[in-house]
Amino acid sequence: MVSLPTVRRRWLAIGALVAVGALVVPVALAQADDQQDRSVRHSSGDRTSDVRNAIKGGKARNVILFLGDGMGDSEITIARNYAKGAAGRLAMDELPLTGEYTTYSVQKGDPSKPDYVTDSAASGSGWATGSKTYNGAISVDAYGNPLPTILELAKRNGYRTGDVTTAEVQDATPAVLGAHVVDRKCYGPDTMAKCPKNAKENGGAGSISEQLVQTRPDVLLGGGKASFGQKVRAGEFAGKTVLDQATASGYQVVTDASGLASAGKDKPLLGLFADGNMAVQWAGPGAKVGGTTPTTCTPNPDLPAAAPKLADMTRKAIEVLDRKGHDRKNGKGFFLQVEGASIDKQDHAANPCGQIGETVAFDEAIAAGLAYARSNPDTLVVVTADHGHTSQIIPNDAKSPGETATLITKDGVPMTVNYATNTPGESQEHTGTEVRIAGYGPQAANVVGVTDQTDLFRTFSRALDLR
Secondary structure (H helix, E strand, C coil), X not given: CCCHHHHHHHHHHHHHHHHHHHHHHHHHHHHHHHHHHCCCCCCCCCCHHHHHHHCECCCCCEEEEEEECCCCHHHHHXXXXXXXXXXXXXXXXXXXXXXXXXXXXXXXXXXXXEECCCCHHHHHHHHHHCCCCCCCCECECCCCCECCCHHHHHHHCCCEEEEEEEEECCCHHHHCCCCCECCCCCCCCCCCCCCHHHCHHHCCXXXXXXXXHHHCCCEEEEECHHHHCCECCCCCCCCCEHHHHHHHXXXXXXXXXXXXXXXXXXXXXXXXXXXXXXXXXXXXXXXXECCCCCECCEECCCCCCCCCCHHHHHHHXXXXXXXXXXXXXXXXXXEEEEEECHHHHHHHCCCHHHHHHHHHHHHHHHHHHHHHHHHCCCEEEEEEECCECCCEEECCCCCCCCEEEEEECCCCCEEEEEECCCCCCCCCCCECCCEEEEEECECHHHHCEEEEHHHHHHHHHHHHCCC
């Protein structure tokens, strides 16, 4: 029950509003706006000059590509809401020039017909070679012919090169930079059934593992140690393991965070931190039909203590590749690709905490790369994804036929994440949407608007003046 003094105060306040008429209304609205503004991150005003200053032409000495596998706009928003709050910002949100790019692949044997939902192999081949291809292809065209990649061209032009991932290094994204096979599953000499013409014993260039060693990026970091234990079947290294081939070609090999930290800068670096994919950072309940009890994510109890984080791998790669005293003589720097691979894999598994943790870890790697670029303004940084994925934020009371999980975000409120691109219990599917691409540094203006994945190859080629 409201007391009489309280009622009297309310009527006096109303009387005061009537007395001053319309003059008080803007004040009241302003006060309401001020209260609302506390939960909204507004821009700092007219950003025309800021955007104009961010546009830089000319050449870049270095290029760093950050590729979030399966990291569509929805995956970014889910991670931002959970880790930073709705009004927060991730490191990737700070890149000044932003656009969207299309991701479709093409039909095998008929590049004139689109396949609207790409996989990571065709997608990666698109930005790595500048040409569309079919799902499952690793840097070959729609007819299976090898295409030169941006990393191979960078090496040919005197740049140092790096290829970093949290997946197996033979997985689609890292593979497209240094291998050419007709099927993405041909990881090692023992798994060439789908790529017989690429097999060493049939006169081909070999498996993905063998070809990566032969391409010899200066830095190659990720999982995939098991495939390096398989034996080469033909050629100079027949009977020896792919790892033997790597050490013979000059690689120093490390297998944990300590080894990574202490690795030297004068030899190419191969880091193999897991037999398969590297473990994810966070754990939590998987989505299920009917939903879950609202909860928060926790550190993954199965994460090896000795495993490096993606940000550590990024900083080490830059340290090895950035040879200013040596490379300034010819003006050449480096090309580096860094993949947050398991955003996609946890999306497939309908595991929101795994997915969010990998997005956050990927964002930390982006922050490390941007810190370097701000001190080295001749560096082009691009952040993008290879395709969209299944996860969506839906109302908490929605009755989804798919699998859902509800998490308590940084804002302290529930957020329901839905997975419904396949039958519950099956691996969730990619989507055919365009995805975000953002840039910083020389040539970054070329990501603005709506472009295609293949345009990124040309942006990199112009930035590094590749011939």
